[in-house]
Amino acid sequence: MARATRPEDRSLSANAPAGSPATPPAAPPPLQGTQLLIATFAVALATFMVVLDSSIANVAIPTISGNLGVSVDEGTWVITVFAASNAVAVPLTGWLTQRIGQIKLFVSAIVMFVIASWLCGLAPNLTFLLAARVLQGIVAGPLIPLSQAVLLGSYPREKSSMALSLWAMTAVVGPIAGPALGGWITDSYSWSWIFYINIPVGVFAALTVWSIYRKRESATRKLPIDTVGLALLIVWVAALQIMLDKGRDLDWFNSSTIVILAIVAIIGFAAFVIWEITEAHPIIDLSLFKGRNFLGGTVAISVGYGVFFGNLVLLPQWLQEYLGYRSVDAGLVTAPLGIFAVILAPIIGRIMPRTDTRVMATIAFVFFAFVFYLRSRYNVYADTWTIVLPTLLQGIPMALFFTPLTAIILSGLPGEKIPAAAGLSNFVRIFCGAIGTSIAGTAWNNRTILHHARLTEVANAFNPDYAQGQTTLQTLFNVPASTARAMFGLSVDSQAAMLGLDDVFWASSLIFIAIIPLIWITRRYKAGGAGGAAAAGAH
Template sequence: MENANTTEQPQPLTGGKLVLATFAVALATFMNVLDSSIANVAIPTISGNLGVSVDEGTWVITLFAAANAVSIPLTGWLTQRIGQIRLFVGAILLFVLSSWLCGVAPTLPVLLAARVLQGAVAGPLIPLSQAILLGSYPKQRSATALALWAMTATVGPIAGPALGGWMTDRYSWSWIFYINIPVGLFAAAVTWIIYRSRETPTRALPIDTIGLAALITWVASLQIMLDKGKDLDWFHSSLIVGLGVVALISFAFFVIWELTEAHPIIDLRLFAGRNFLGGTVAISVAYGVFFANLVLLPQWMQQYLGYPAVNAGLVTAPLGIFAVILAPVLGKIMPRSDARVLATLAFAGFAVVFFMRSGYTTTVDTWTLVLPTLLQGIPTALFFVPLTAIILSGLSPDKIPAAAGLSNFARVFTGAVGTSLASTAWNDRNILHHSQLAEQASPHNPIFVRSVEALQSTAGFSHDQAMAFFERSITAQAAMLGLNDIFWISGVIFIVIIPLIWLTRPARGGNAAAAAAAH
C-alpha cells in the first residue's frame, strides 16, 4: 500500500539544516567506506589474537565484501517497501550493532558472522546516501552535492589505514569496529530528525525470492570455496569439490531463472548492451586487482618488513591524496572528454604503479613504498566516474537504477574474489620461490658454505643459529619475490583489459552526474 502523505517531492533544504544534514549523511558514507579499508592493516594482529593464520584472517575482508555485494541489488526493492529514510537510518543502526558484535567477538567464526551481517546491512548505505543528498539540494546544485559526497567517500582510504593502524597499536583491534558506534549513532539521530518528514512513498512489491536464494547460494559457495581451498588442498578435498558443484549448479540456475523471471532481482538482460557489458567487466576486473593489492601490501609490510600496524597504515594512506585533489578537476573535464580516454589513462597509470612495485627488495626504504601509493591516487581519481559513465551511457532513466545496482554488485563481489585469488597466488608463489632458494642452501654449494662459516666466525653464531638465520632470510626473500610476481601480474592485467574499454561506444560527460549518483 502506498503512503499517501509523502507523494509530493520535498523542497530542497537550506541554511544550517542543509549543512548539518550533509554532514550527517556524509558521515554514514565515511563510516562505510572507512570500514572497508580500516581492517586491512589490522589483519595480522586480528589473526594473532584469535589464534588463526593471516590467510584465515583475510576472510574478515572477503566475507564482508561478498555479503555487501549480495545486498546491493536489494536496495531498490527495500527502498520501495520500507521507505528511503527508514531504510537508511535502519541500515546505519544495524551497522552500529554489527560493529559492536565485531569488536566483542571472541573467536574467528563469531567475528566472521558479525562481518557478514555488517556487510549485508552496509549495502544500501552508499546508494541511499547519494540519493538523499541529491534530494536535499536544488537541481542546479546537484554537482555540488555529488562533489561533497565524493570528497567524503575518498577521505576513507586516506584515514582508514592510518586510523586502523594507530588504534590497533595503541589500543586493540576491536576499536577499529567500536569507532563506528558513536559516529553511526550521531549520523542516524541527525538524519532521522531532519529527514523523517521527507520519507519517500512506499508500495508493496513482489520480490524474487527464488532468484535471491540462488544468488546467495552461489555467491556463498564460491566465496567459501576460494577462501578455504588453499587450506584444504583445493579439489583434493571433498568439501571443496562439493562447494564447487553447488556454486556451479546454483549459478547456472540463477542465470536461467533471472533471464525468464518477470521481476528479477538482477536484470541480466542489461549485459546485452555493449557499453554495459564492456564497462562492467572492465571496472570489476580492475577493482578486483586494485582491492586485492590494497589488502596484501600492508600484510607484507607487517609480516616481513617488521612495520607496526600504524606505520603500514601511513604508507598506504597517501593513496587518497591525489584522488581528493583531482576530484573537482575531473568534474570539469568530464563534460568535454571521451570517458574511454580517461579510463584508459587510469588503467595505464595503474599498470605503471604496479610495475614500479614489482622491483621491491627486502631492504626497500619507506619512500620507495610510499611513492607508488601516492601516484596511485592519480589513476584512482580517473577510475570510477568515467567507467560508470560508460556503463550507464545509452540507458533509459528507468534502467539506470538496475544497471547501477548490477554493476556495483559485480564490482564489489569481484573485489572479494580478487582478494581470495591474490592471497592464494601469493602463497603459491612463496612456496615456489622458497623451494628454489632452499636448493641453494646445500653443503655442496661453496658460496653457501662460506656464508655459514662467515656467520660463525664474525657473528659468533653456532651452526644451528646460522642455519636458522638463513631460513628466515629465505622465507622473507621468497615472500618478497612472490609479492613482486603479484604486482607484475597486476600490471599486465591492467594493460590486457584496456581493449575492453574500446569495445564500447563513446560516452561523454553528459552521463557524469548520473554516473556519480549511481555509485
Template sequence: MNPSTNSAALPPLTGGKLVLATLAVALATFMNVLDSSIANVAIPTISGNLGVSIDEGTWVITLFAAANAIAIPLTGWLTQRVGQIKLFVWAILLFVLSSWLCGIAPTLPILLGARILQGAVAGPLIPLSQAILLGSYPKEKSSHALALWAMTATVGPIAGPALGGWITDSYSWSWIFYINIPVGIFAAGVTWFIYRTRETPTRKLPIDKVGLLSLIAWVASLQIMLDKGKDLDWFHSPVIIALTVFAAISFTFFVIWELTEKNPIVDIKLFKGRNFLGGTVAISVAYAVFFSNLVILPQWMQGYLNYRSVDAGLVTAPLGIFAVILAPVMAKIMPKSDARVLATLAFLGFAAVFFMRSHYTTDVDTFTLVLPTLLQGIPTALFFVPLTAIILSGLPQDRIPAAAGLSNFVRVFAGAVGTSLVATGWNNRTILHHAQLAEQTSVNNPVFTGSINSLQGALGGSTDQAMAFFERSLNAQAAMLGLNDIFWLSAVIFIIIVPLIWVTKPSKAGGAAAAGAGGH
C-alpha cells in the same frame, strides 16, 4: 543502486539544516567506506589475537565484501517496501550493532558472522546516501552535492589504513569497529530528525525469493570455496569439489531463473548492452586487482619488513591524496572528455604503479614504498566515475537504478574474489620461490657454506643460529619474489583489459557520475 524516489517533489533543504544533513549523510558514507579499508592493516594483529593464520584472518575482509555485494541488488526493493529514510536509518543502526558485535567477538567464527551481518546491512548505505543528498540540494547544485559526497567517499581510503594502524597499535583491534558506534548514532539521529518528514512513498512489491536464494547460494559457496581452497589443498579435497559443483549449478540456475522472471532481483538482460557489458567487466576486474593489492601490501610490510600496523597504514594512506586534489579538476574536464580516454589513462597509470612495485627488494626503504602509493591516487581519480559513465550511457532513465545496482554488485563481489585469489597466488609463488632458493642450500655449494660461516662469525653463535637466521632471510626473499610476481601480473592485467573499454561506444563522462561514484 540509486533507487528512484519522489524526493525531487520536495523543496530542497537550506541553511544550517542543509549543512547538518550533509554532514550526517556523509558520515554514514564515511563510516561504511572506512570499514572496507580500516581492517586491512589490522589483519595480522586480529589473526594473532584470535589464534588463526593470516589467510584465515583475510576472511574478515572477503566475507564482508561478499555479503555487501549480495545486499546491493536488494536496495531498490527494500526502499519501495520500507521507505528511503527509514531504510537508511535502520541500515545505520544495524551497522552500529554489527560493529559492536565485531568488537566483542572472542573467536574468528563469531567475528566472521558479525562481519557478514555488517556487510549485508551496509548494502543500502552508499546508494541511499547519494539519493538522499541529491534530493536535499537544488537541481542546479546536484554536481556540488555529488562532489561533497565523493570527497567523503575518497577520504575513507586515506584515513582507513592510518587510523586502523594507529588504533590497533595504541589500543586494541576491537576499537576499529567500536569507533563506528558514536559516528553511527549521531548520523542516524540527525538523519531521522531532519528527514523523517521527507519519507518516500512505499508500496508492496513481490520479491524474487527464488532469485535471492539462488544468488546467496552461488555467491556464498563460491566465496567459501575460494577462502578454504588453500587450507584443504584445493581440488584434492572432496569439500572443495562439492562447493565448486554446487556454485556452478546454483549460478546456472540463477541465470536461467533471472532471465525468465517477471520481477528479477538482478536484471541480467542489461548485459546485452555493449557499454554495460564492457564497462562492468572492465571496472570489476580492475577493482579486483586494485582492492586485493591494498589487502596484501600491509600484510607483507608487517610480516616481513617488521612495520608496525600504524606505519603500514601510513605507507598506504597517501593513495587518496591525489584522488582528493584532482576531484574538482575531474569535475570540470569530464563533461568535455571521452570517458574511454580517461579510463584508459587510469588503467595505464595503474599498470605503471604496479610495474614500479614489481622491483621491490627485501631492504626497500619507506620512500620507495610510499611513492607508488602516492602516484596511484592519480589513476584512482580517473577510475570510477568515467567507467560508471560508460556503463550507464545510453540506458533509459528507468533502467539506471537497476544498472547501477548490478554493476556495483559485480564490482564489489569481484573485489572479494580477487582478494582470495591474490592471497592464494602470493602463497603459491612464495612456496615455489622458496623451493628454488632452497635448492642452492647444499653443503656441497661453496657459496652457501661460505655464507653460513660468515653469518656464524658475524652473529658469534652456533651453526644452528646461523642456519635459523639464513632460513628467516630465505623466507623473506621468497615472499618478496612471490609478491613481485603478483605486482607484475597486476600490471599486465591492467594493460590486457584496456581493449574492453574500447569495445564500448563513445560516452561523455559528465552525466552518470551520480550513480556510480559509490565505488570507493
C-alpha cells in the same frame, strides 16, 4: 541523450499505482542553508563509515589473527566475508526502498550497522567475528546507493555535480583514514576499537538524518520479492567465496570439500542465470548486460577494482610480517593512497563533461599498470619512500577510475533502468573485490612457495657458496652452525615472500593493460548539462 532523473522522481514514479497518471507527485524541494550543510555532513558520515570499514581492518589482520589464535590467511576472511555479504545485499536496495521507504531504510541500515560493529568488537573468536562481519556487510548494502540518492535529492538539479563530487570526496577519504586510523587504534588500544569507533559516528549520523529527512520520505508500495533468485544468489556466492578462502588450506581440488563447493557454485550460478532471465520480477536484471556500455564498463571497473583491492590487502600484510612494520606504520605508509584522489575529484567532475570518458578511464588503467610495475621492483631492503611513492601516485588513477567508468556504465539507459543498473554494477564490483582478495592471497602464497623451493634447492653442503656463507655467518655473529642455518632460513623466507609479491604486482600491471580494450567496446559518453550521474548519453 537520456534526461537527468532525480532519485526521488524515479522512486515516486516507480511507486505509483497501476493506472495512475504518468506524472509523478512533486519531489520535496531541495534543502538550503545550514540545514543543507548539516544534512550533507551527516549523509557523508554514513558513507565514510562504510568505506572506512572496508579498509580499516587491512592493517589489523595480523593482530586480529594472533589475538584470536588463527593464521593470517584465516584472518583475511574478516575482509572477504564483509565484501561478499555486502555485494549480495546491494541488489536488494531497490526492493527494500519501495517496501520500507528511502529514509526509513537508510536510517535503519545505519542503526543496524552500529549494532553489527558493536558485535564485531565483542567477538571472542573468529567464528563470532565472521558472523558479525557478515551481518555488517548485509546491512551496509543499501547505505552506499541510498547515500547517493539522498544527497542528490537534497540539492537543486543544477548542482547535482557538486553533490556527487562531495560524495566522491567522502568515499575516497576512506583509503586515507582507514589504514592509518586502523593501525593507530590497533597499536594504541585494541583491534576491537576499529569497530567500536563506528558507534558514535553512526549514532550521530542516524539521529541527524532522521531529524532532517523524516518528512521527506519516499512513497512505498508492496512488490513481490524474487525469493528463489535471492536464495540461488546466496548459494553460489557463498560456495564460491568459501572455496576461494579455504582452497589454500585444503590443497584445492585435491580436497573433496573444494570439489563439492566448486560444483555447488557452478550449478548454483547456472540455475541463477536461467531463473533470473525468465523471472517476471528478477532480483537482478541480467538483460542489462545486452548493452555494450554496461557490459564493457561493468567488467572493466569490476576486474580493475578486484585487482586494486586484492593488492591493497596484501601490501600491509607484507610490511608487518616481513619488514617488521608496526600496524600504525603500515597504515601510514598506505594512507597517501587517497591524497591525490581527494584533490582531483572536483577537478574531474568539472572536466568530464568536455572529455571522452573512455580516454580518462584508459589513462587511469595505464597509470595503475605503471604503479604496479613500480611495486614489482620492490626488494627486502626497500626504504619507506620507495614504498610510499607508488601508493601516493595511485591516487591519480583512482580519481580517473570510478567516476568516468560509472558514467559509461549508466550512459544511454532510461531513467527507470538506472537504479537497477547501478545496483547490478555495484554488486559485480564489490564481489570482484572479495574474489580479488582471495585470488591475490592465493597467488602470493603459491609464488612464495615456488621461489622458496628454488632458493633452497642449492642450499646443501655440496655447494661451496652456501658452505662459505654459513661459515661467514658463524664467524661474523659468533653463533653455532644451527643458528646460522636458522638465520639463512629466515632470510630465504623473506626473499621468497618478496619475490612472490613482486610476481603478483607484475601480473596486476599486465591485467590492467589487458582489460583496456573493454573500455573501447563502449560508445562514447558525453555528460549533459548539470552533469548528474544519470545524465548519460551514448553517441
